[in-house]
Amino acid sequence: MRMAPFSCAILYYFMPVIPSTNIRRRIERTRPPQIKRDLSIDEFYRKRNKVIVIRGVGGLGDCLMHRMMFEDFKLLSPDVELHFGCPQIYHDAVKDHPFIDRVLSIEDYNRQEYLASYVTTTACGRYEMKQAPFSGLHRSDIWAQHCGVALTKHDMHIQLTEEEKQEGRRLIEEQRDRPGPSVLIAPISAMHNKDLLDRQLMGLAKGLHERGCYVFGLHTKPIYPFLQNDIPTISGVNLRQWLGIIDQSDYVISVDSATFHAAGGMRKPLVGIFTFADGEVYGRYFDFFLVQRHRNLDPEWTCGPCYNWGTCPKTKGNPKPCLTEITAEDILQRVDLMFKKWPT
Numbered sequence: 001m002r003m004a005p006f007s008c009a010i011l012y013y014f015m016p017v018i019p020s021t022n023i024r025r026r027i028e029r030t031r032p033p034q035i036k037r038d039l040s041i042d043e044f045y046r047k048r049n050k051v052i053v054i055r056g057v058g059g060l061g062d063c064l065m066h067r068m069m070f071e072d073f074k075l076l077s078p079d080v081e082l083h084f085g086c087p088q089i090y091h092d093a094v095k096d097h098p099f100i101d102r103v104l105s106i107e108d109y110n111r112q113e114y115l116a117s118y119v120t121t122t123a124c125g126r127y128e129m130k131q132a133p134f135s136g137l138h139r140s141d142i143w144a145q146h147c148g149v150a151l152t153k154h155d156m157h158i159q160l161t162e163e164e165k166q167e168g169r170r171l172i173e174e175q176r177d178r179p180g181p182s183v184l185i186a187p188i189s190a191m192h193n194k195d196l197l198d199r200q201l202m203g204l205a206k207g208l209h210e211r212g213c214y215v216f217g218l219h220t221k222p223i224y225p226f227l228q229n230d231i232p233t234i235s236g237v238n239l240r241q242w243l244g245i246i247d248q249s250d251y252v253i254s255v256d257s258a259t260f261h262a263a264g265g266m267r268k269p270l271v272g273i274f275t276f277a278d279g280e281v282y283g284r285y286f287d288f289f290l291v292q293r294h295r296n297l298d299p300e301w302t303c304g305p306c307y308n309w310g311t312c313p314k315t316k317g318n319p320k321p322c323l324t325e326i327t328a329e330d331i332l333q334r335v336d337l338m339f340k341k342w343p344t
Helices: 008-015 021-030 040-049 060-067 070-076 088-093 125-130 140-146 161-173 200-212 224-228 239-250 258-265 328-341
Strands: 050-054 081-086 102-105 116-119 184-185 214-216 251-254 268-271 289-291
Touching: 050 070, 050 200, 060 081, 060 088, 060 140, 060 258, 070 081, 088 102, 125 140, 161 239, 184 200, 184 239, 184 258, 200 214, 200 224, 200 328, 214 239, 239 258, 251 258, 251 328, 258 268, 268 328, 289 328
Parallel strands: 050 081, 050 116, 081 102, 184 214, 184 251, 251 268, 268 289
Antiparallel strands: none
16 A cells, blocks of 8 residues: 555644653753744645655765655655755756756755655664664665655656767767777775775776777776776766766676666666675666675575674674675676676
């Protein structure tokens, strides 16, 4: 059964937050008398169809996964004016969504202007840490349930113009150093303990070259192992160019990063490389090949994915066994399956 998202919005608007007994007593001693009043008819009319979803922090991958929510919101309440608040630096990654009426910076919105507002910032962290190591819900479903909605679509609706696609193609081709299908590798995540190790990255590049592919890296900065070995890297582009590059690549290989989510949302031929977070969950709505030491794929692997991103009982260093025990050959095996399923 689908949950109605906004049917109880007025109740939520007036529902008080009840602090603990000691805090409540302290507040009651210090606060001035409050005058209780209801919404005026004018205020209710102005706010009645305005709803905002607020993501107070990054990262980019989370903002992309938020895109999966808004079609269902509009289907449930077509007349709602739906706003999305997120950090300004991510606006270009969500501004083209056909079901978001307005994108706002988290510094610019006023929650008092909305009859219903939903803050998703910490919902995933609470759920995943509570449920780990068996955190079974995709992040878009966690956020949607926080807003009272059960998703059915999970479509990111990434919409690039023809000019943006042509720009992505131009950026790819101006780096080309050999013939063959273009393979984008995104080996670096915002969390460094997800990054591919040098031996994994260079072994992957070597295997792709042997398979007749044009390989290039994509990151915000130059990728050092590729720089040292004269392998092209595209860096320093804006978000719309970044999306265009992903869209125009023939194949994408990515660690658990925003590039993985963007490629999955665009339905690109994709290999995803995961470590301590569950790739089967994070990639649930994508058609891709997973590389991961995973309890469901290897009965002898009993420790993961564990979601234990901060520490690991098996190592004191930053690299974890779920990363270090992946080989370039493991990745290339999934690459071969990708090539077979989606031939150029």
